[in-house]
Amino acid sequence: MSAAGTVTPTPVEAVRLADPYPFYARLVAERPFAFDEALGAWVAADAAAVRAVLGAGALRVRPVAEPVPAGIAGTPAGEVFGELVRMTDGAAAARLKGVVAQALARADLGRAGALAARYTREALARGGDVPCEELMFGIPARVVATLSGLTEGADREAAAAIGDFVRCIPATATSADHRAAARAAVRLRELLGPPLTSAPAASAQDTACGPGPAGAAPDASPASGPTVPPGPTGGREAGACGPADGSAPAPLRDSRPGTGGGTPGSGASASDAAPAARPAAGRQGAAGTAAGLRAATGGGAPGVCPGVHRGSVAGAPYAAGRANGLLRELVGAAERAGCTDPGPLLSNAIGFLSQTYDATAGLIGNTLVALARGADAPDTGALVREVVRYDAPVQNTRRFAAEPFTHAGSTVEPGQQVLVVLAAANRDPAVNPDPHALSPGRVNPAVFTFGAGAHRCPGGELATALATAVVGELRRAGWSTTTTPAYRPLANARIPLL
Ligand code: HEM
Numbered sequence: 001m002s003a004a005g006t007v008t009p010t011p012v013e014a015v016r017l018a019d020p021y022p023f024y025a026r027l028v029a030e031r032p033f034a035f036d037e038a039l040g041a042w043v044a045a046d047a048a049a050v051r052a053v054l055g056a057g058a059l060r061v062r063p064v065a066e067p068v069p070a071g072i073a074g075t076p077a078g079e080v081f082g083e084l085v086r087m088t089d090g091a092a093a094a095r096l097k098g099v100v101a102q103a104l105a106r107a108d109l110g111r112a113g114a115l116a117a118r119y120t121r122e123a124l125a126r127g128g129d130v131p132c133e134e135l136m137f138g139i140p141a142r143v144v145a146t147l148s149g150l151t152e153g154a155d156r157e158a159a160a161a162i163g164d165f166v167r168c169i170p171a172t173a174t175s176a177d178h179r180a181a182a183r184a185a186v187r188l189r190e191l192l193g194p195p196l197t198s199a200p201a202a203s204a205q206d207t208a209c210g211p212g213p214a215g216a217a218p219d220a221s222p223a224s225g226p227t228v229p230p231g232p233t234g235g236r237e238a239g240a241c242g243p244a245d246g247s248a249p250a251p252l253r254d255s256r257p258g259t260g261g262g263t264p265g266s267g268a269s270a271s272d273a274a275p276a277a278r279p280a281a282g283r284q285g286a287a288g289t290a291a292g293l294r295a296a297t298g299g300g301a302p303g304v305c306p307g308v309h310r311g312s313v314a315g316a317p318y319a320a321g322r323a324n325g326l327l328r329e330l331v332g333a334a335e336r337a338g339c340t341d342p343g344p345l346l347s348n349a350i351g352f353l354s355q356t357y358d359a360t361a362g363l364i365g366n367t368l369v370a371l372a373r374g375a376d377a378p379d380t381g382a383l384v385r386e387v388v389r390y391d392a393p394v395q396n397t398r399r400f401a402a403e404p405f406t407h408a409g410s411t412v413e414p415g416q417q418v419l420v421v422l423a424a425a426n427r428d429p430a431v432n433p434d435p436h437a438l439s440p441g442r443v444n445p446a447v448f449t450f451g452a453g454a455h456r457c458p459g460g461e462l463a464t465a466l467a468t469a470v471v472g473e474l475r476r477a478g479w480s481t482t483t484t485p486a487y488r489p490l491a492n493a494r495i496p497l498l
Pocket of ligand 1: 085087097393398448455463
């Protein structure tokens with residue numbers, strides 16, 4: 001309770017306030033790095049604390065004892081979750097992060113923007129109420145699905161499935177959410193597996209893959225869940241990526257005519273994974289083989305998944321030769337890095353969609369709200385980039401101490417949690433002059449919305465291109481929204497209900 005008698009929110013509750021920024025400003029000024037009794041966690045709010053926390057190897061993205069949320073452990077959703085670079089630390093995860101980042105760095109942003117603009121025009125041309133859900137969530141996800149090689153119909157199905165998949169991520173997820181996420185994970189593997197196995201090699205002049213932009217954090221790579229029931233899932237090792245001993249990497253793709261992809265040889269090295277992270281006995285050693293990926297996707301013949309051509313999708317969801325773009329780059333980068341296990345590649349291809357989903361919806365929504373509140377910005381791209389800082393769609397993230405971590409004289413003990421308030425650091429006057437002004441075209445802003453350090457987001461440019469295209473089309477159509485929307489009751493994503 002404040003002196004004025006108003007109830008002080010927790011930094012998690014602040015995410016959905018109409019204006020959380022006065023509260024964040026107080027945190028930055030008065031409690032830049034402090035333990036919050038109500039949350040039971042440390043809160044890092046100013047730029048210095050946020051940088052220090054995100055750069056600390058002692059702090060991990062998941063609790064050491066729970067690498068996969070209990071509600072989805074042992075399900076297909078848990079297996080995907082446990083292989084996401086976003087959700088894992090350790091040397092293998094760092095190398096896989098390099099692969100993921102290389103693929104995203106080569107995403108065709110022009111095509112992404114053109115597709116997002118086209119889908120937006122098509123949605124508006126249908127008439128009736130403006131379909132905000134579709135514009136904010138569906139279109140960015142569809143574009144990423146299309147960039148991943150899915151064709152009309154399959155792209156929509158993937159966009160719908162990823163909405164179900166992300167439901168498992170909040171701590172508040174129900175058992176119905178977990179079941180929906182598990183079904184979605186199965187379907188997403190079916191949809192994305194064949195384009196991944198049939199991705200042609202990236203160009204030969206591509207640069208060699210080093211350890212990647214993510215510095216290798218210390219050991220303890222968390223696990224995927226146990227074997228996926230029911231049916232064959234392939235014998236993948238969580239996060240296995242390239243020989244840790246520096247031996248020559250095995251190629252990822254199978255060069256046999258007709259297979260179109262996959263990986264010969266066993267290849268996968270899990271020598272840097274924690275022993276507890278090893279897959280349960282019974283998972284077979286098919287890692288690094290075309291069969292491994294086909295099994296992981298539930299498929300049979302190369303490039304063909306049972307059930308994929310049935311249901312709502314008319315015709316082939318991905319035509320031969322369409323395997324290109326993001327997944328082609330992913331496969332090429334994996335080959336160069338010696339990431340011989342296709343399973344984690346498939347999980348991180350699904351991760352492209354899940355990482356896009358809520359965050360890009362928030363960026364589109366928050367930009368529309370900024371316009372409704374009178375933002376003066378003829379250049380939509382410049383406005384979107386400033387909204388990234390000014391009204392961050394991802395307001396906070398978390399870290400979990402595996403070892404003691406000390407900042408500014410305070411020590412986080414192993415087992416404790418840190419809430420990292422990215423949106424507060426964005427408005428720290430120590431790093432951004434006049435931080436509460438919305439100034440499109442701001443020169444060299446310090447922006448924490450995409451994280452920092454080993455887990456920094458590699459999708460920022462893509463997200464900005466998508467949001468710019470969708471908002472640009474809405475502006476051209478003369479559409480505007482309310483200045484005072486309610487916000488979705490989420491713990492870290494700030495997404496207006498439009
Ligand atoms: C406005 C949109 C987006 C925002 C605000 C955002 C924000 C973030 C943040 C804060 C992190 C780091 C989390 C942490 O360190 O705890 C992250 C990680 C990540 N993001 Fe994004 N993201 C966005 C869009 C995207 C898109 C479109 C993609 C790819 C298609 C993407 C891919 C990733 C990946 C792969 C990671 C994991 C990186 C790692 O853990 O090493 N993001 N994102």
